[in-house]
Amino acid sequence: MDKPPKNNKERLNVLKLMLAHAQFCISGDNTLEAAKHHINAIAQEEADEHFVIILSDANLDRYGIRPSRLGEILTGNEDVNAYAVFVGSLGDQAIRLNKQLPMGHSYVCMDTKNLPQILQQIFTSTLLST
Secondary structure: OOOOOOOHHHHHHHHHHHHHHHHHOOOOOOHHHHHHHHHHHHHOOOOOOOEEEEEEOOOOHHHOOOHHHHHHHHOOOOOOEEEEEEEOOOOOHHHHHHHHOOOOOEEEEOOHHHHHHHHHHHHHHHHHHO
């Protein structure tokens, strides 16, 4: 966090590292713990705006994660703009989750080419509401 990538090559290297981690991590889910940790951590940083964006496959049922609990975490710190973006889905899981979470705090992205527009929507709507 204290060394953000300076150019596109460094950004690509960060994405490659994230991809490698996702491909080889142990099965399981730490969505709630990770969300809480990063919301609390980013809230401590000095900034005009604080954002946490969780990317998920929407397979929360498999790990017994209640949408209401995720919603509480996403909206639990008024100083942090927290969102879940469900990339892909098994059946209609992502759509069902999106409907159960607080309005405006979750998005469904069935095609990754739409991810930049979703992120733009998140940032724009947040900045316009302040």
